[in-house]
Structure formats: C-alpha cells, structure tokens
Amino acid sequence: MIIKEKYVKTILSESRIYNYALNPYTGCQFGCSYCYARYMKKFTGHNEPWGEFVDVKVNAVELLMKEINKKKKDRVWISGVCDPYQPLEAKHGLTGGCLEILADNGWPIVIQTKSPLVLRDIDVFKHADNCDVGFSIGSADDGIRRLFEPEAPPVTDRVNALKELHDAGIRTYAMIAPVLPGAEKLMELLDDRVDYIYLDRMNYSHADSVYKKNKLEYFLTDEYFESVSREISGKCRKAGIECRIVF
Numbered sequence: 001m002i003i004k005e006k007y008v009k010t011i012l013s014e015s016r017i018y019n020y021a022l023n024p025y026t027g028c029q030f031g032c033s034y035c036y037a038r039y040m041k042k043f044t045g046h047n048e049p050w051g052e053f054v055d056v057k058v059n060a061v062e063l064l065m066k067e068i069n070k071k072k073k074d075r076v077w078i079s080g081v082c083d084p085y086q087p088l089e090a091k092h093g094l095t096g097g098c099l100e101i102l103a104d105n106g107w108p109i110v111i112q113t114k115s116p117l118v119l120r121d122i123d124v125f126k127h128a129d130n131c132d133v134g135f136s137i138g139s140a141d142d143g144i145r146r147l148f149e150p151e152a153p154p155v156t157d158r159v160n161a162l163k164e165l166h167d168a169g170i171r172t173y174a175m176i177a178p179v180l181p182g183a184e185k186l187m188e189l190l191d192d193r194v195d196y197i198y199l200d201r202m203n204y205s206h207a208d209s210v211y212k213k214n215k216l217e218y219f220l221t222d223e224y225f226e227s228v229s230r231e232i233s234g235k236c237r238k239a240g241i242e243c244r245i246v247f
C-alpha cells in the first residue's frame with residue numbers, strides 16, 4: 001500500500017448525486033472488486049492497482065473551514081469516491097474534523113461507509129441538525145462479501161453499527177449496491193435498523209472476473225435483479241421502510 005500525504009486546492013466538489021461531495025482521501029484501502037471509483041486513477045496519475053494507494057488530503061479540514069464561507073450551504077455527501085472511514089481515518093481523523101465543521105455550521109450531511117469506525121463520530125451525528133448515516137451492504141452472506149470485498153469489514157459489523165446508530169436516534173440507511181448474491185436475505189438483518197434503503201444494480205464490469213472465477217454468472221441476469229428488488233421492496237413495505245430503487 002502506497003500512502004502519501006498531499007496538500008490539495010479544494011475539498012468540496014460539486015456532485016450529481018448530492019449537491020456536494022467531500023473526499024478526504026484519494027483512493028480506498030478497501031479496494032472492492034466492483035468499485036466504480038477506480039476511474040479516479042485517470043485524473044490523479046496513479047499507476048498502482050486500485051486499493052493499493054491512498055493520498056491523504058492533510059489540509060482537508062483547513063480548506064473546508066474556508067470553503068464553507070464561500071459556497072452556498074447545501075447537502076454534502078461523504079464521500080463518493082473513497083470510504084471516509086477506511087482504516088487511515090483512525091490515524092488522521094480528517095473525516096471527523098470535516099464533519100465537526102459541517103455540523104457546527106448547520107450543513108446537511110450524508111455519510112456512506114462500510115466501516116464501523118464511523119461510530120467514533122456518533123456524538124457529532126447526534127448533535128447535527130440534518131444528518132443521515134448509511135452503510136453499503138451488497139449481501140447478507142459474509143462468504144460472498146469476502147469474494148468481492150475481502151478487505152472491507154464483515155457484514156455483521158456493519159449491521160451492528162447500523163443498529164447502534166439507529167438506536168441513538170440517528171437517521172440511517174442501507175445502500176444495497178451493487179446487489180450481490182445473498183442480497184435477498186438482507187432485510188432480515190436490516191428491518192429494525194434503517195429508515196430507508198437504496199437498491200442499485202450498478203456497474204459490474206470490474207467484478208466480472210470474481211463472478212467468473214466463482215461460477216456465479218447466473219446471478220447477473222435481469223431476472224435475478226428483478227426478483228431481488230421485488231422481494232426487498234415487498235419486505236420494506238411490510239416493515240414501513242422506504243425503498244428507493246435507482247436502477
């Protein structure tokens with residue numbers, strides 16, 4: 001893993017999904033096989049494989065303090081093209097530092113992670129005016145998780161963290177994306193821990209080799225996605241959880 005400390009020129013970028021995205025790191029230690037963020041390499045000049053480099057934006061907090069005074073207040077997605085709670089966050093605390101600034105100034109925040117390290121900032125979430133915290137979880141089966149995202153935290157750790165956040169009164173969601181084999185069982189783990197879920201088929205092209213090596217291609221059919229989305233949306237309806245299907 002090649003880790004470098006970098007000074008960047010800007011930290012709040014415009015986003016098509018939410019109004020702004022904030023990425024305290026370039027690159028991601030989790031290195032998931034299907035990750036669409038690997039396209040970042042084209043723009044950042046990294047030759048290393050995705051998952052084997054991270055640039056730590058050491059001036060992220062300082063920059064954000066300046067940028068919030070210049071930009072129109074709106075929702076900030078943390079992160080978009082990295083996991084804001086990848087292991088390096090335990091040492092650098094950049095996500096935590098940025099969060100405090102946004103929360104203190106009343107900016108709406110959406111967190112998306114795979115890591116229970118997010119719990120470290122639970123007090124900030126509790127006191128923020130408008131904050132959603134979500135976990136990406138593609139399957140209820142930890143064996144499948146290990147095939148596609150071996151470096152990311154286990155499924156149980158993610159659902160337990162969601163429970164702690166939800167029980168603390170924080171608005172929580174699950175991003176079921178990409179839908180992986182075993183996604184149909186996720187509602188059994190999520191029904192008392194999330195306010196809403198997203199379901200997204202997403203682009204699988206980078207995960208193809210994992211599907212092929214493990215003879216899982218039959219999960220890539222339209223019928224599979226349709227039956228999973230029907231099953232999950234039906235269970236959400238019964239549990240009173242909003243289901244947002246985005247594919």
Ligand code: SF4
Pocket residue numbers: 028029030031032034035036037080081082083114149152
């Ligand atoms: S955790 Fe998210 S950003 Fe990081 S490699 Fe996995 S999919 Fe990509």
